[in-house]
Amino acid sequence: MCGRYYIDDKAVKAIRAAYPKADSPASGDICPGNTALVLTAESLREMKWGFLRPDRKGLWINARAETILERPAFRESALSRRCVVLAGGFYEWDKDRQKAVFTRPGEPVIFMAGCCRRFEDGDHFVILTTKANASVEPVHDRMPLILDRGELKLWLREDACLEAMLNKISPFLERYQEYEQRRLPF
Numbered sequence: 001m002c003g004r005y006y007i008d009d010k011a012v013k014a015i016r017a018a019y020p021k022a023d024s025p026a027s028g029d030i031c032p033g034n035t036a037l038v039l040t041a042e043s044l045r046e047m048k049w050g051f052l053r054p055d056r057k058g059l060w061i062n063a064r065a066e067t068i069l070e071r072p073a074f075r076e077s078a079l080s081r082r083c084v085v086l087a088g089g090f091y092e093w094d095k096d097r098q099k100a101v102f103t104r105p106g107e108p109v110i111f112m113a114g115c116c117r118r119f120e121d122g123d124h125f126v127i128l129t130t131k132a133n134a135s136v137e138p139v140h141d142r143m144p145l146i147l148d149r150g151e152l153k154l155w156l157r158e159d160a161c162l163e164a165m166l167n168k169i170s171p172f173l174e175r176y177q178e179y180e181q182r183r184l185p186f
Contacts, residue, residue, distance in 0.1 A: 002062055002112065002127045003092045003142045005030050010108040019044045025086070031042035032061045038109055038125050039084040041156040043065070047083070047123040063115065064152060065130045065145045065166045076117035078166075081123050082156055084147060092140040099178040100139045104146070110173075111167070113145040113155055128166070136171045145171040162182040 006029045007015075014036070016024050022044035025037045025052040032050045048067040050059030051073065063074045087110045089103040104110045128145040147155055147173065154161045 002090050002092075002129060002142075003032065005085070005112070006089055006091075007036075007086070008088035011086065014108040015044075015116070016140070019126075021119065027088075030087070032059055036125075037086060037153070038116065039086060039111075039156070040116065041082075044086075045063075045090040045123075047125045048121070049125060049127075051117060051124050051126050052119050061125055062129045062142075063126045065128045068115070068128060069163075074100070074115060076127075077117045079128075080127075081116045082162075083114045083116045085113060085114045085125060085127050085144075085150055085156060086110075089146060092136065092137045092143070098177060100175050102136060102143075102173040102175055104171065105174050109147075111147040111149065112142075112151060113147055130166075130170060133170050133172065135175065136170075139175065139177070143170060143173075146173075158172055 007025050007027050008153055009027055012025055012027050030049060033048065035046050035048050038047050043078055050061045053060060057098045068074045068078045089101050089110060092100050094100060113128040114125045118122055129142045130145045132141050132143045
């Protein structure tokens with residue numbers, strides 16, 4: 001699951017270069033409920049992270065890519081209101097509650113698949129998650145669905161590619177962890 005991500009100075013510089021007319025994102029951590037810049041088919045704009053739950057008791061911040069088209073809360077958004085969440089990296093915590101930071105080797109920005117929806121207080125987004133690949137699995141069993149730069153237009157505009165994109169394997173990520181518990185093989 002993706003419960004927190006960040007925008008660092010490298011990501012801000014890359015986003016400014018790619019979208020000079022858009023508002024520049026502020027660097028720092030992005031937590032559920034925060035406002036962040038996300039890319040839609042029309043523009044780069046601010047939205048709040050998390051769909052309001054029907055019972056108004058909290059937010060849904062992630063949606064499983066494998067079941068998003070089956071879930072009434074997310075289906076319409078996935079079909080017609082996809083977005084891309086821009087990050088420098090994201091955090092996961094392992095079973096020992098040790099924080100790991102994941103980044104994309106050689107890339108200043110990670111493109112996370114998302115979908116959005118309008119609520120009374122404005123537009124909100126969720127991040128799609130998928131089964132962790134080999135680079136994330138030692139820390140957590142889920143990870144964001146990560147898009148390559150060349151897949152952004154397909155994700156945002158090509159409905160015919162949706163199911164294939166939902167089933168793609170995310171690219172390899174680098175992990176930094178200050179402390180990692182080593183397990184003995186016996």
